[in-house]
Amino acid sequence: MKKKFLIMIVAGLLVGESCKKDSAFLDIPPKSVLPTELVFSDPALVLSVLGDLYNRVLDFSGLDNGWSSFTDFSEAFPSENGSYFFVQRTGWGFGEWSTWDYGYIRDLNLFLQRANAATKLTEDDKKRFIAEARFLRAQYYFEIVKRMGGVPLITEPMEYDYSGNVTQLQKPRAKESEIYDFVISEAEAIKNDLPTNIDVKSRATKAAALAMEARAALYAGSIAKYGANTPQVSLPGNEVGIPASMADAYYTKALAAAQQIINQQAGAYKLYQVLPDLSDNFAALFLDKSSVNQESIFIEDFKANGGKTHGFTTNNQPFSISDEGLDAGRLNPSLNLVQSFEKLDNTYAPIPTKDGSGDPIYYTNQLDIFAGRDARLAGTVLLPNGLFKGKRTEVYAGYLLGDGSIITSGDATQPKNVPGLGTTQVVGKDGVVSGQEFRTQTGFFIRKYLDPTVGSGRRGRGSDVAFIRYRYGEVLLNAAEAAFELNQPGIALGYINQVRARAGLTTPLAALTFDRIVHERRVELAFEGHTLFDMKRWRIAHLVWDSNKMSVADLVSNIGKATKHNTQPYGLWPYKYYNPSSPNNNKWVFREVLPGPVTGANSFSFGNYYSQIGNDILSANPLIVKQPNQ
Amino acid sequence: MKIKFQYLILMLALFAAYGCKKDNYDAPTLTLKGRLVYNGEAVNVEYNKVPFELYQPGFGKTGPINGTFAQDGTYSTLLFAGDYKFTIPANQGPFRWKELGPSKRDTLAVKVGANQTLDIDVIPYYMVRNATFTPASGKLTAKFNIEKVITDANAKNIETVFLYINKTQFVSNADNMNISSDPNVPEPAIVAGSSITDLNNVTIIDDLPSITPTQNYVFARVGIKIAGVEDMIFSPLVKVSL
Structure with missing residues (x-):
């Protein structure tokens, strides 16, 4: 009986279970993969997809691209043994700076296709997501056109049909102007779908779209105008190069887009003017992520203890104030950049190391030599004896004695005998010793982005200072440049003088020149990833990086001239003067020195204006024409 | 277990016999060299600055073999036998050569069958x-x-x-x-x-x-x-x- 009962149960179970349909048994929804329809039904899930797309935005200099992305072009010296190639090479490969990430474009196009097809999202959410993805796509096309010129303009996800024939997937390069037009028209199309909330900074806003539009139109305008100076850098199909006749239209668009931000049509943006000390104020602009900062428009944000941090502070903090022992001091701004900050009376002058008769000038305090300059100098560069985290850097290259001899050593921990002083430390803990990595070799450290938060210099914690991609200050300069090129000097001066007044240059400029605009962008936007692209669009890169080495006489002449050549990063080394019989005893003397590792000279050839398109791409798609001069 | 040495020896012999088979191509051996000339006179350029390209069509993807001229205008490259196309990229070099419009240059067909010298006639x-x-x-x-x-x-x-x-x-x-x-x-x-x-x-x-x-x-x-x-x-x- 008991046996029968068991058999019955087993049979019953078998019959019961076997009645399940095959489809219910075999088609189990995967638990580790989210199907498209599910993702595009929930705004939180869509945002996480979008978060990945935001993460893939390409920057030239970026805090998470590594410190060395800020180094090149003689604006800074790399104080790390493995990175001296920056100052030893004599030119850039044609492939340098290239990008061809059509995988990213495809992901963006797929996102757009799916978001458009989504049915369960609210209309407002959907509009914003689509506008954001279109912003990111335009942003990437802007980045690619800056580097490669015209590229195939793909706005739909392309599918291969496995027919063995790929010709329908092969698209030729669009004209360079067409890509810029695309960026501009996309920005115009989406700007009203994006929020105007000034506190949204890490996602696209109306202001971000307009700032992108203004910059893109300005780039296109200057390529059209100044491209005439380099007729070699163009292709007959205009894949590279924009006809000069289009310049004014682009400048007009740039000015109009910038003015929408300036007139607060996208939110109450304004220059950051919070702290009384103008240099501290300028440095804080890059550190302040609170709603007080009404200048930053679109940023790449980081979060300490939240999984997204960067090592910029770890890599570049002053050696003696380092949180991480030997990890410090890599990025050393050059004297070339430092001396280009004007004096407060709007004139250019080299850093005064010698008086009129050629005798050295003695300074009581190291910082005195930089007195009376543009406040952005001390806000961008950590000067010798500068303050960071409540401590002062110790930068000197040795003792200078009364007879002109110099006593120096290989490290601060190697004392030397100074006659009259006994055995003592003869170089600063932060340098300067030629060839000694992680200390400054130019006399300067970077201050922009350097995080004063406790622990920010540790490798484990990292820093969460944000990288500002678009900010109001740049919008003003873009507007000023566009107005200048459109021959509206009154408007241009109004904008540029606002930026200058914030830096303490309160005497307004009365006249504007091309050199002034180039100069203002160099000092205001130093280390923000603009140098290369500015020099390229003005078509002066081959004049500035002309492969000729620099002498000190070269260095200190023609400051403020747009085409002044800038091929080797110089340093300014302080020496302690020791001569008890002189009234100048214990004062400071400075010398312009080329750091030992600098042996090359920057050389920019015509073939560098547009990065090489790889042979794999050229052979996969015969419709793609090669870059000029390569 | 008893090891049967005769099998081991047999295996080693087989390995030795088959292991000698070559599994790779020979390196290219034919030299193509020459110099930049104008009316038989050498055209001197900067070292490593003026490039040339050799294409060998017919092998799947196309891509150039790159080289540069020495400062006395000479070049030299090792190639396999075959038909090549020689060109100097547009706007390179202080001379004109087979210009086809502002940024295009023609190619020069080169048949490589033995070591050969090919001077490139340019107009500086x-x-x-x-x-x-x-x-x-x-x-x-x-x-x-x-x-x-x-x-x-x-x-x-x-x-x-x-x-x-x-x-x-x-x-x-x-x-x-x-x-x-x-x-x-x-x-x-x-x-x-x-x-x-x-x-x-x-x-x-x-x-x-x-x-x-x-x-x-x-x-x-x-x-x-x-x-x-x-x-x-x-x-x-x-x-x-x-």
Whole structure:
């Protein structure tokens, strides 16, 4: 009986279970993969997809691209043994700076296709997501056109049909102007779908779209105008190069887009003017992520203890104030950049190391030599004896004695005998010793982005200072440049003088020149990833990086001239003067020195204006024409 | 278990026999070399600056074999036998060669079957002739003529003429090929193209920098920077005894 009962149960179970349909048994929804329809039904899930797309935005200099992305072009010296190639090479490969990430474009196009097809999202959410993805796509096309010129303009996800024939997937390069037009028209199309909330900074806003539009139109305008100076850098199909006749239209668009931000049509943006000390104020602009900062428009944000941090502070903090022992001091701004900050009376002058008769000038305090300059100098560069985290850097290259001899050593921990002083430390803990990595070799450290938060210099914690991609200050300069090129000097001066007044240059400029605009962008936007692209669009890169080495006489002449050549990063080394019989005893003397590792000279050839398109791409798609001069 | 040695020996023998089979191609052995010439005369360029490309069509993806000309205009490359197309990328070199419009150049079919020499006939914008270098009391005087070769609509002006001096036989503006570009010594002597009145009688004088360790000779040559052309054209290299 008991046996029968068991058999019955087993049979019953078998019959019961076997009645399940095959489809219910075999088609189990995967638990580790989210199907498209599910993702595009929930705004939180869509945002996480979008978060990945935001993460893939390409920057030239970026805090998470590594410190060395800020180094090149003689604006800074790399104080790390493995990175001296920056100052030893004599030119850039044609492939340098290239990008061809059509995988990213495809992901963006797929996102757009799916978001458009989504049915369960609210209309407002959907509009914003689509506008954001279109912003990111335009942003990437802007980045690619800056580097490669015209590229195939793909706005739909392309599918291969496995027919063995790929010709329908092969698209030729669009004209360079067409890509810029695309960026501009996309920005115009989406700007009203994006929020105007000034506190949204890490996602696209109306202001971000307009700032992108203004910059893109300005780039296109200057390529059209100044491209005439380099007729070699163009292709007959205009894949590279924009006809000069289009310049004014682009400048007009740039000015109009910038003015929408300036007139607060996208939110109450304004220059950051919070702290009384103008240099501290300028440095804080890059550190302040609170709603007080009404200048930053679109940023790449980081979060300490939240999984997204960067090592910029770890890599570049002053050696003696380092949180991480030997990890410090890599990025050393050059004297070339430092001396280009004007004096407060709007004139250019080299850093005064010698008086009129050629005798050295003695300074009581190291910082005195930089007195009376543009406040952005001390806000961008950590000067010798500068303050960071409540401590002062110790930068000197040795003792200078009364007879002109110099006593120096290989490290601060190697004392030397100074006659009259006994055995003592003869170089600063932060340098300067030629060839000694992680200390400054130019006399300067970077201050922009350097995080004063406790622990920010540790490798484990990292820093969460944000990288500002678009900010109001740049919008003003873009507007000023566009107005200048459109021959509206009154408007241009109004904008540029606002930026200058914030830096303490309160005497307004009365006249504007091309050199002034180039100069203002160099000092205001130093280390923000603009140098290369500015020099390229003005078509002066081959004049500035002309492969000729620099002498000190070269260095200190023609400051403020747009085409002044800038091929080797110089340093300014302080020496302690020791001569008890002189009234100048214990004062400071400075010398312009080329750091030992600098042996090359920057050389920019015509073939560098547009990065090489790889042979794999050229052979996969015969419709793609090669870059000029390569 | 008993190891059967005869099987092991058999296996080793098989390995040895089959292991000797080659599994790779031979390296290319045929030399294609030549130089840039104008009317049989060498065209001197800057070391490693003027590139050339060789394409061998018919093998799947197309991609060039790249090379550059040496400073006396020579080139040399090792190839497999086959049909190649030789070209110099557009706008490269201080000369015109098989131009097809503003940024296109034709190719030259080359059949490589044995070692061969192929000179590339180009038309330079200028040639430097009869250059003489005379050292005297710490200065080097270069005297030369400049021949303007291209005089039609494609003619270009001289931007600058340079006198380069170096310790070694690599003499140009690049890296360490020019001792007078050392920051501590005066810039290379230059003459602006606009100030040259007589192309048949050009003189440049430069200070001879002190050389450590001392040597009683230097190498010198004259380079012409042509307006709108990136690559310079040079006079033949001369060793000057001091």
